Amino acid sequence: MNEITPEIIENVCLEKGANSGLTKVTLTDRTLEIFGGIPGETADIRLFTHKAGRGYAQVIKVHNPSAERVPPACPYFGDCTGCTFQHISYPHQLKLKHQIILAEFEKAGLDSTYISEVIPSAAEYGYRNHARFSIYHAKLGFVNRFSRRHVQVDHCRIMNSGINKVLAELQDKCGETRQLSIRHASNKDSYLIQPKLTKADISIESGQKEYHDLLLGHDFCISAASFFQVNNPQAEKMAGLIKKHLNLSGGETLVDAYAGVGTFAVLLSPDCNRVIAIEESAAAIKDARLNIAGIDNIELIQSKTEDVISQFQGQMDALILDPSRSGAHPSVLASICQNPPRNLVYVACDPSSLARDLKILLGGPFELSQVIPVDMFPQTYHVETVCLMSRVEGK
Numbered sequence: 001m002n003e004i005t006p007e008i009i010e011n012v013c014l015e016k017g018a019n020s021g022l023t024k025v026t027l028t029d030r031t032l033e034i035f036g037g038i039p040g041e042t043a044d045i046r047l048f049t050h051k052a053g054r055g056y057a058q059v060i061k062v063h064n065p066s067a068e069r070v071p072p073a074c075p076y077f078g079d080c081t082g083c084t085f086q087h088i089s090y091p092h093q094l095k096l097k098h099q100i101i102l103a104e105f106e107k108a109g110l111d112s113t114y115i116s117e118v119i120p121s122a123a124e125y126g127y128r129n130h131a132r133f134s135i136y137h138a139k140l141g142f143v144n145r146f147s148r149r150h151v152q153v154d155h156c157r158i159m160n161s162g163i164n165k166v167l168a169e170l171q172d173k174c175g176e177t178r179q180l181s182i183r184h185a186s187n188k189d190s191y192l193i194q195p196k197l198t199k200a201d202i203s204i205e206s207g208q209k210e211y212h213d214l215l216l217g218h219d220f221c222i223s224a225a226s227f228f229q230v231n232n233p234q235a236e237k238m239a240g241l242i243k244k245h246l247n248l249s250g251g252e253t254l255v256d257a258y259a260g261v262g263t264f265a266v267l268l269s270p271d272c273n274r275v276i277a278i279e280e281s282a283a284a285i286k287d288a289r290l291n292i293a294g295i296d297n298i299e300l301i302q303s304k305t306e307d308v309i310s311q312f313q314g315q316m317d318a319l320i321l322d323p324s325r326s327g328a329h330p331s332v333l334a335s336i337c338q339n340p341p342r343n344l345v346y347v348a349c350d351p352s353s354l355a356r357d358l359k360i361l362l363g364g365p366f367e368l369s370q371v372i373p374v375d376m377f378p379q380t381y382h383v384e385t386v387c388l389m390s391r392v393e394g395k
């Protein structure tokens, strides 16, 4: 068990931290990770937890604010730790995200010169179409990741206006559940609340099995259990980057691995002869079946990518890999290296597993064209990365 302590330590110098958006303080007996700081600042910090020479603390007073420090837009920032970067100017957030990817590349011994500037999100706030609230005594909010204290949140600045409307409606009324997922389309008047709420004072409909949203004008059905990109305009930009790199001329076979509800398969299908979309989740495949209605060149395969990718040896002209945070299974990478498509795009939400997987692909028959970070998640340290690769001729 961590020890909870109100200890305050004054005048510590904040150093560059690990890649979780936190700064670091090195004391004689312990190293602390610090929320709310910027490297180079001197600050007073309040200790949350410490154990075995490690711990977490939060900035409570800054003595020499960085030029990049801005007032957080949200009154909950710090109590709520969902956002880690609200105290940092948006251009500097982008620089930090660039550095996070660069650090992972350097750790893995990869050439970081391919990493371009981070593509900013036009909306710095109000961009998210999906919220997962924790509930305590009927109140919706988030759990502070260090103190584990529940923080009631009446308005979340990074969620879209639809989610905030539902939040206002449901605040204080959700005692029948501990978690609540609210998804609200960015481009349609469609929403989903799970689980179903049954209390008499709740007038809003809940328990929807799915909702719909538009990406590049295409209607996608998304079930409660299915993944969908949380920042629509950035997802559209990402699809554009992938399309440009794959440079399809209509005759190719594209494999979309980790396909979700068919997002990239659908958006790129007009450019190919055949699209094979592989996805393990039954819910996402069910959605994808609806999403490809009327498109006759997409085949859906419900399977783990590692169990089927080798079946397409010699058939793949182009490949999209968009795995979850843990990255691609080693056997997927081995299979791709054995039978390389001409063009490959790896979309990653975790820079560390990306670097690990790139090491294998670039040690094989691929070369990097460009690594393009896309800011899907302003105000947080998270970053999406689109890696554009091609087969090295003769390899």
Ligand SMILES: C[S@@+](CC[C@H](N)C(=O)[O-])C[C@H]1O[C@@H](n2cnc3c(N)ncnc32)[C@H](O)[C@@H]1O
Residues within 6 Å of the ligand: 227, 228, 229, 257, 258, 259, 260, 261, 262, 263, 264, 278, 279, 280, 281, 284, 303, 304, 305, 306, 322, 323, 324
């Ligand atoms: C980051 S999401 C990407 C989804 C989709 N490409 C999109 O942009 O909406 C990763 C997807 O991979 C699926 N997945 C996770 N592990 C998998 C595996 N081993 N094989 C196939 N799909 C998997 C998840 O269910 C999820 O839908």
